[in-house]
Structures are given as C-alpha cells and as structure tokens.
Amino acid sequence: FCQSIRIRLLAVDEAHCVFQWGQDFRPDYLAIADFIDRLPERPVVAAFTATATPETRTGIIRNLRLRDPLSAAAGFDRPNLFFDRRRVNGKTERTEYVIDYARRHPGEGGIVYCMSRDRTEELAEALKDAGVNAEYFHARMDETRKTRVQDGFLNDDIDVITATTAFGMGVDKPDVRWVINDSVPSSMEEYYQEAGRAGRDGQPATCTLLWSEFDFELHRRRIRDSVGTALADENDRKRAKEAALARSRAMERYCDASACLRGQILRYFGDRPESASCGACGYCTRRQAAADVRSRTDGHGGRAPSRTVVVESMVVDPQLKTRIAAYVRNIYAEQGHGYGVAKIVNAIQGSRSLNVTGCGLDRVDGYGSAPHATSAQIRAAVKQLLSDGVLVHGEHKALEPVDPTARPRTS
Structure with a gap:
C-alpha cells in the first residue's frame, strides 16, 4: 500500500525506542529506517520524544x-514542580508515608507509582482502610474496570490512584497535585516521565521519591538476568547491560546527592541549571532552613532556641576527594573490584587491622594517604x-571508579 501512495510526512513518536542502548528500546523500531528507504520517494521524517538525553538524541x-536533521529541544525544567526524596526502610515505612501524605492532602488528586501489580492492590487497600478515596490500576485489569477507574480519576470521583507505569499513557489530568514513587x-527518564504527570496545569505540585538500597540491588539483579536478551550479538548485550547500569547509577546519585535535586535532573538531560540552588526542592529548602536556624542561633548569644535541631553541612577538602578517588581507582586497577565505604575509610586512614591488610589494601598506592x-x-x-x-556503587555497594581506565592521580 505504501508503495502506491505519496507519503509527505512520516512521524515517529516515542523515538527514543529506536536507541538500542536506551531505556525503552524496541527492536521493531530499528526497521523504520529500512521502511523509509524502500519508499518510492523519501518523505520528511520527524522524530518526537519527551525524555531524551544528548546520547539518545544522537542515537535517534x-x-x-x-x-541533515533540524534538532529542536525544549527545556526540561518544570519550575512549578517541587522535587523531594525520602529514604525508607521496608514496605511498612513506605506504606505509612503514603497514607500520611494522602491524609494530609485530602481531596487532592495524587498518583502513587508502584513496581508491581500486587503492590498497587495492597497499597490501595491500605489507603482505603485509612479513609482515603483510592483505587488501583494496572495492565492486568479488565478493560471495563480500567475505564471506570480512569474516568473516576479524571472526573474527581477518585482522589488517589496506585498504579504501575501502565497508568498515565493517554490519561491527561492537568490538576494532579502530587506524585509519589513507592520505589x-x-x-531518570522513567522517573521524570512519571513525576511529570503532576502539575500540568502549571500550578504547584510535589514529586516525592521513596528509596532504599534494596531498590538498587533489585535493579542490578534484573539487569544481570534480563537486560539485552532481545539482542543477538554478545557485544550488543554487554553494552545494553552497561547502559542500564549507568541509568541505575544516575538514579542512585540522585537519591544520595548532596546537591540541588532539580540541578541533578537538568544536567542528566543535558540542560544547564540557572543556579546551584533552585530554592524549590527538598535539598535546597532544607539547606536554607538549616541556614536560617544558624542565623537565628547567632542572634541568641550562641544558644539555639528551644526545640530546634541544627544540622551543619560539612565542608569537604578537595584534596581529600582527589586522594580517595585515586585510591579507589588504584584498587580497581590492581584487584579488578572495589570495596565498601567502611573498608575504604579504614584503609585510607592507614589502619593495620586484618580487615584491611587481609585483602591487600595496605599494598595499594594511596593506602594511609589521609x-x-x-x-x-x-x-x-x-x-x-x-x-x-566520579565514583559509583557496584555490586554489594562496593565503591568503583566511573571510568576505570582513567589515570590515577595522587596528591
């Protein structure tokens, strides 16, 4: 059929799916270029995606x-969104946080994204037991129930949806006031797409990510067992796994960052933040609150007002960072793997404990350098x-250099 008509424009939506090292690679997308080449006349080709890093754009x-494509990229910043993250321990603490948040924001539209269908149902039941008007949504529901839940949420008959990533495609509710990621x-592409379903009316909205180290253990296990299986070439499979690990590490840096969260997101997608502090994320507001408390403390003769906790930020010596980075690189170069933070701390301080000397860390250049x-x-x-x-967490939270081939430096 396509050979018999003149196609003036061919549009590729979700174009990031054509990038084989990307988040949502679909092998069928690789056939698009051949399809275009077989057409009697080449049409104008337009590719669209909402979440593409500079590397993904090049791959597209x-x-x-x-x-000779014209590339146009709108800025990724959503100034009305407040980004936050919270470290949690176990499912019970996650559930308690979601229930508490929903009860403190009655009548507001909210979405809780979960990693499994069972979790959506479990969490929706817990919310209803707590008096929250909630329903679950996932791909295994029958179409009648899906439609009822979607329409109920759009019409404000349902306040909170607990859902897998299946919810949101084609559902455009502009006044979602908050999104919580249960894990x-x-x-970052997946997170920003889900968080970005909040505040599409331009009004303030909150996006909170709940996380634990176990989440990243699950990621690494899934990557090891299943990523790249659709690719025939062994080198391609290896590269797909490495790319997936890099994406997971970017999320780990976001969760553990001592820096502006908005800035972390923007830099990931190739944007440049306007300043080091956005003033509208969990990190920046807590940092400012601590500074305000210190300022008030200075006005009370050095004594903090009652019922106030002051958290001081620690200034890190750049030379210390250089020594640690060099030591970790040297360990990786000599032994082919890394070690946990506790062991690195002891070794770089010069500890002679068996925990350090037993694995040869005292024989690596940089031992005892701090x-x-x-x-x-x-x-x-x-x-x-x-x-x-500069560093990443490998298996079992071992510290490893991002670029193991980088030349170690000492100071």
Missing part, C-alpha cells in the same frame, strides 16, 4: 538515518564523589 538520528524507577581525616570527613567526601559521578 543515527538509527533512523535522518538526513525507585530504573532510570591519616588525619576523620571517618565523617571521608564519608562526606565519598558521598560527594558519588554525587559528582
């Missing part, structure tokens, strides 16, 4: 074989190196 152009999505640094200072420096993307 290459895999669709676009000719960590596998990538003998006067406190454990808290070293941990703060490690946290910044993780946030900066």
Whole structure:
C-alpha cells in the first residue's frame, strides 16, 4: 500500500525506542529506517520524544538515518514542580508515608507509582482502610474496570490512584497535585516521565521519591538476568547491560546527592541549571532552613532556641576527594573490584587491622594517604564523589571508579 501512495510526512513518536542502548528500546523500531528507504520517494521524517538525553538524541538520528536533521529541544525544567526524596526502610515505612501524605492532602488528586501489580492492590487497600478515596490500576485489569477507574480519576470521583507505569499513557489530568514513587524507577527518564504527570496545569505540585538500597540491588539483579536478551550479538548485550547500569547509577546519585535535586535532573538531560540552588526542592529548602536556624542561633548569644535541631553541612577538602578517588581507582586497577565505604575509610586512614591488610589494601598506592581525616570527613567526601559521578556503587555497594581506565592521580 505504501508503495502506491505519496507519503509527505512520516512521524515517529516515542523515538527514543529506536536507541538500542536506551531505556525503552524496541527492536521493531530499528526497521523504520529500512521502511523509509524502500519508499518510492523519501518523505520528511520527524522524530518526537519527551525524555531524551544528548546520547539518545544522537542515537535517534543515527538509527533512523535522518538526513541533515533540524534538532529542536525544549527545556526540561518544570519550575512549578517541587522535587523531594525520602529514604525508607521496608514496605511498612513506605506504606505509612503514603497514607500520611494522602491524609494530609485530602481531596487532592495524587498518583502513587508502584513496581508491581500486587503492590498497587495492597497499597490501595491500605489507603482505603485509612479513609482515603483510592483505587488501583494496572495492565492486568479488565478493560471495563480500567475505564471506570480512569474516568473516576479524571472526573474527581477518585482522589488517589496506585498504579504501575501502565497508568498515565493517554490519561491527561492537568490538576494532579502530587506524585509519589513507592520505589525507585530504573532510570531518570522513567522517573521524570512519571513525576511529570503532576502539575500540568502549571500550578504547584510535589514529586516525592521513596528509596532504599534494596531498590538498587533489585535493579542490578534484573539487569544481570534480563537486560539485552532481545539482542543477538554478545557485544550488543554487554553494552545494553552497561547502559542500564549507568541509568541505575544516575538514579542512585540522585537519591544520595548532596546537591540541588532539580540541578541533578537538568544536567542528566543535558540542560544547564540557572543556579546551584533552585530554592524549590527538598535539598535546597532544607539547606536554607538549616541556614536560617544558624542565623537565628547567632542572634541568641550562641544558644539555639528551644526545640530546634541544627544540622551543619560539612565542608569537604578537595584534596581529600582527589586522594580517595585515586585510591579507589588504584584498587580497581590492581584487584579488578572495589570495596565498601567502611573498608575504604579504614584503609585510607592507614589502619593495620586484618580487615584491611587481609585483602591487600595496605599494598595499594594511596593506602594511609589521609591519616588525619576523620571517618565523617571521608564519608562526606565519598558521598560527594558519588554525587559528582566520579565514583559509583557496584555490586554489594562496593565503591568503583566511573571510568576505570582513567589515570590515577595522587596528591
């Protein structure tokens, strides 16, 4: 049929699916370029995506074989969205947080994204038991129930939806006031797409990510067992796994960052934040609150007002960060793997404990290079190196260099 008509424009929606190392790669998308080449006359080709990093944009152009394309990218910043994250321990704490938040925002439209169908049903039941007007949504529901739940949410008959990622496609409710991710999505692309369903009317909305280290253990296990299985070439499968690990590590840096959350998101997608502090995310507002408390404390003769807790931010010595990064690289270069933070802290302080010497860390260049640094200072420096993307967590939270081939530096 397509050979017999003149196609003037061919539009590829969700174009990021053509990038084989990307979040949502679909092998069928790779056939689009061949389809275009077989047409009697080449049409104008337009590719659209809402969440593409600079690398993904390059992959789209290459895999669709676009000719001299005009690339137009709108900014990723959504100023009306307040981003926050909260570390939780176990399912009970997650459930309690969601229930408490929903009860403190009665009548507001909210979405809770869950990792499994069972979790959507379990959480919806817990919310209803707590008096919240909630329903669940996932792909295994029959179409009649799906329609009823979707329409009920759009018409404000249902306040809260607990859902898998199946909810949201084609559902455009502009006044969603909050989105909570019950666990960590596998990538920043997935997270920003889900969080971005809040506040589409331009009014203030809140996006909160609940996370634990176990979330990332699950990610690594899934990547090891299933990512890249649709690819025939072994090198392609390996690269797909590496790309998936890189996306998971970006989410881990976001969760553990000692920096503006909005800035983390914008930099990931290739945008440049206007300032180091947005003033409208959990990190920036808590940092400002701590500064305000310190200011008020200074006005009380050095004594803090009653019922106030002051949390000071720790200044990290750049040379200490350099020494830690170099030591971790040297360990990886010599032994092919990393170690947990506690062992690195002891080793770089020069500990002679069997825990350090038994695995040869005392024989690696950089051992004992920070003998006067406190454990808290070293941990703060490690946290910044993780946030900066210099180090990453590997298997079992072992510290590893992002680029193992980088030449180690000492100071």
